[in-house]
Amino acid sequence: MSNIVIITDTSCDLPEDVLKDLPIIRLKMPVSLKDNPDQDISDLNIKDFYEKMRKGEIMPVTSQVPVNVFMNCFEDIRKEGKKGIVLGLSSKLTGSYQSALLAKETVKAEHVNVIDTKCASLGTGLVVLKAAKMAQEGRDFDEISREIEFYAHHMEHIFTVDDLEFLKRGGRISGAQAFIGGLLNIKPILHMVDGAIFPLEKVRGKKNVVKRMVEIAAERGKNLENQFIGISHGDNEELALELADAMKKEFNIKEIIISWIGPVIGAHSGPGTVALFFQNA
Template sequence: MSNTVIITDTSCDLPEEVVNKLPVIRLKMSVSLKDNPGDDISYLDIKEFYDKMRRGEIIPVTSQVPVNVFMTCFEELRKEGKKGIVLGLSSKLTGSYQAALVAKETTKADHVKVLDTKCASLGTGLVVYKAAQMAEEGRDFDEISREIEFYAHHMEHIFTVDDLEFLKRGGRISGAQAFIGGLLNIKPILHMVDGAIFPLEKVRGRKNVVKRMVEIAAERGKNLENQLIGISHGDNEELALELADAMKREFNVKQIMISWIGPVIGSHSGPGTVALFFQNA
């Protein structure tokens, strides 16, 4: 095992049991109520969180990892003689990346590298998972940084949401883009481009969403059979499992990690979201 530790945040949506087995530090991005920013609701059971969103009982908002939290983390690693690689949510979606850069400069943390993954949810999670595995294998700090940046920047994010209004409310897409989603059982498919969210196309109905997401994977994916594929969902396990089965049938995929979309990402994507992550190179 190397002396490299992977630093991420609570938007990465890696299952708890996976994080606990790896050299990973997960910093908190707070989730609170829009009308009461001081009221932390990240403690809510994830099913309860989505049920409350569906009923309109909560309007959650999120906050970046504070600079001082990064500073404390970097100083603790220095004392322990360890190095750290920061792999968090895309800089287009949070201020955490800039906060980490400020903390690195302030603390003169030459033992820390801050990378912009340009990923979100389990897309970030798969990047963190791979980097942590490399650290466990004893790979060199610079080698991990170099390889993981390539891996992150070739991570495809293909996802569908039940209601684009949540992304609009959080400023992740425009009102005009949100309008298309609620019409006549139209299901939007979105993707990430250079770390930002964009609508990709529209399909009619649940069945066609899975079919089209698998087709996009065929168009963009490379060597899918031998990849670790990621699927995350916002209280929509049934559709996530349908997608997983379809990926196995079409591409003989052997490894799929399925996780819940946690409150940080779920605050913006809303209940019902299902996302697919794979490598395009």
């Protein structure tokens, strides 16, 4: 049994059945209501979560994993004689990375390595999954840390949203970009650059979104047929499955994980989002 555990948070959007039996610790990233910060809604049924967002009944906000939660986690694995690799949400999108660094310094956790994945949602999840499997294979701490940082920093995030207003509210894009995206049935395609969200291009109509996302995968991906591909969605399973079928048909993909976008990411991306994750190197 490996003495290495992978520490992540609930923004990774890995399905429960995938997490099972893997050396992964998933810390809770708080999700609450803007008008009631003390009301934790992170465990709200995910379909209800998106339905309430659509109806304007809730305006969720997120916060970072607290420093003391990281400290307790680091101390717990130290007592168990284990080492930990922290792989969480991009530092450009949350303060959790800084919280983990502060916790490491506070408890002098030399047995812990904190890596800025520069990823989000199932992009982080695929990184966590690969690291956990490497640990299971008996790979050593330094080797996993080195390889997984390269893997994380070559993870493509290509996604589309139904309403750019949610990203605007969270400060992820400007108001002008949100306004333009809502005109004339234009569907925005966005991507991550160095851990931050940027508009990539605009496509007219939903039908062309899947086609263009597959084309971008062809332009940027490397050996896609041998990769573990990720697709996540915010209550838009129909489009997610359509994208999965198109990827399989175009690239003979063998393994695809399809997951819901959880409340942490969904609070900012909103209902209807569909995202594609793959390696570019």
